[in-house]
Amino acid sequence: MKKPFHLDEQQILIEQEWVRSAQSDSRHFSRLYDRYFEGIFNFLYRRSGIEEVAADLTSQTFLKALQNLHKYKYKGVPFSAWLFRIAANEVNAYYRKRQKRLVFSLEESMLYEILEVYDEDYFGEEDINQMVLFLKELPAEDVEVLELRFFEEKGFKEIAYILEVSESGVKMRVYRALKKLRRFFNKKDKKEG
Amino acid sequence: MTKHDIRIRRNKLSSRKIQSFKDYKGLMQAHRKKRKAKTLRATLVMLLLLMFTLLLFYFRSTSF
Incomplete structure (x- = not known):
């Protein structure tokens, strides 16, 4: 990453x-x-x-x-x-x-970078669809933070400033989202296994 | 919780394509236009206040 x-x-x-x-x-x-x-x-x-x-x-x-x-x-x-x-x-x-639905239009190559946080060698192309499902389940506020962190490559302090929230709040959201991601893929592994 | 859609793009937009949307001249023109409108609004408000003050003085002086 x-x-x-x-x-x-x-x-x-x-x-x-x-x-x-x-x-x-x-x-x-x-x-x-x-x-x-x-x-x-x-x-x-x-x-x-x-x-x-x-x-x-x-x-x-x-x-x-x-x-x-x-x-x-x-x-x-x-x-x-x-x-x-x-x-x-x-x-x-x-x-x-x-009054439109929020849209996040993300580059496929960048999604791999988020997945790499979880496990460097594990993910393939088919997992992108799973990732999309996961991101759809997350609250938009969490996707916003992940997008700024992994796509815009912003530091926690900067994200906090941009979203007008506390730095610890941003860290918590990223941590929570990544934890959910881990749980999401663990569940998927169990189903497949 | 806000609802949202996730779309996946295969490619990044090229830098050249993004640069084609740049319009610094247009930005400066819009900025000048907005600044002029702001000055005009402020002048009008000042004029109205001045007129109101003058009217107030006029009525006060004629009522006694």
């Missing part, structure tokens, strides 16, 4: 300099836009499953970020966490407005 993406101190300092520069003149926002566009788009695509919707929500996210940039304060997490928090709120508002 890949290590969660973290910026080192030097990178955070540079990023904060970019933010300060954009706060004093919005024309300098382009560097942040270029750096995070793809990440935010991918996140919103995973949460909507429709390219056009993801593009629209990405625009909304960056527009909101620009409008509220003067309110941004560094809180020990990268600037991207602030963008992801806006994006998460945007996608939730999208589903609330349309």
Whole structure:
């Protein structure tokens, strides 16, 4: 499994300099836009499953970020966490407005990474369908946390900031979900055996 | 508990495809438009408040 993406101190300092520069003149926002566009788009695509919707929500996210940039304060997490928090709120508002069922559109290759936490060599292609069943049974809030942890490769602190919950709460949700996953596949093993 | 669907995709979207959705110029235009509308709204509110204050002074001065 890949290590969660973290910026080192030097990178955070540079990023904060970019933010300060954009706060004093919005024309300098382009560097942040270029750096995070793809990440935010991918996140919103995973949460909507429709390219056009993801593009629209990405625009909304960056527009909101620009409008509220003067309110941004560094809180020990990268600037991207602030963008992801806006994006998460945007996608939730999208589903609330349309009263649609939440969608998680996940890449097959990334699902293997979650399975690797359980057992590195055990899983094959047929287990993906089982994994989908398992994820459907989980509460959406837990899938959201797993998605941020394993697909976006965010640290616990960042996830807590994005979802506006406590760090221990996030750890608990990931732990609980992985425990359920283990139990789910154990049950399956017993049935097959 | 919120209901949700899980969909599985075989492939990731290509970086090139994602980049085609980028529109920094459009973003800045929308930002300027919103900022103008905000300034206009604030100016209107100020004007209304000023008119209301002037009217208040006017009626107070004529009532005595």
